[in-house]
Amino acid sequence: MKARVLFSGGKDSALAAVILCKFFEVELVTCTFGLLENWKNAKRAAECMGFPFKILNLNRSIIDCAVEQIIKDGTLRGGITKIHKSALEEVAKLSDSVILSDGCRRDDRTPVLSHGEIRSIEDKFDVQYIQPLAGFGRKTIDVLVDRYFEIEEKEGWLIKGCEYEYELRELIGKRYGNDKIPELFPRAHTHSRVLNMKVKG
């Protein structure tokens, strides 16, 4: 039974994949709007993890719509959740998708789908959407990440991971000028990237 995991190349979605691979046949899926080539870093992480990897090109209208919402709200949360929901729906539409998954954690504040939204995706596309880390706190995640992965983790935007924020920054900078970026994107934001596996999942 195949489980597709939305994969940024960072530690959370990587750990979700390692948990799921004990029970399902994992395929990693990285979404891009074609604005940056940061998906290549996710691809490299997928290769070192040894899982099949797929790029999914999302329609630009999705990120356009998210940017509009972010500018209107003055905060990232709603726009990122909108992109994540669309990404899940696009993966759900793939012909042989039965199980969808991601690296959302118990204490994440963004993206957060409500129970209703989760069940609506499941019913609409006849899929099962699993969040393997939804019941895990930060300490446990750190213990498991340290057991399985060699990672690079830095504050700021130096690591070119494949979270939605990178393409959002790019687009917002182009449309509204680079001065808009520090208003919306936190500086003290930590991103991680999987460099290698210590133990095979």
Place this chain on the structure above:
Amino acid sequence: MKARVLFSGGKDSALAAVILCKFFEVELVTCTFGLLENWKNAKRAAECMGFPFKILNLNRSIIDCAVEQIIKDGTLRGGITKIHKSALEEVAKLSDSVILSDGCRRDDRTPVLSHGEIRSIEDKFDVQYIQPLAGFGRKTIDVLVDRYFEIEEKEGWLIKGCEYEYELRELIGKRYGNDKIPELFPRAHTHSRVLNMKVKG
């Protein structure tokens, strides 16, 4: 690293244990107030699963307090959540507890601890509390249960599992008369019990 799983002998806590055993050294813990001997069924389920098993005797004042709340509320939810929280705290107090866990699922309505209550247990007792099924919907749980377990599943109260409801029914029946039971306990309630493992976890 040891992970203690609150175990009723039913399919949810059994599946939580099977998921966790891929990453930690699982020990099953069944709580009892000493009003019934239904913990013996949990012990049998634990034996067929091949995990170490522990009985934890909880103080009667916990169930007394839960019964008072249930009578006051006219519904089980708050009282059961109170017992579950106390059970987690008692397991957390055991000298070598680092990881606590249970079979709470994404769509469960009872017991439900808030994020604040979860983090408060973690901080107060310096433990990690994991809910491996918090991100799993019913369909996925059914798929995995069917893969791993032979179970008995029935509506009503015929299966003597070791969920808190059984001792609560006993105590409420004794204190308030058996007529009180159908007012509070749903008839169309399904309980399950693990009879055997199809595949070792």
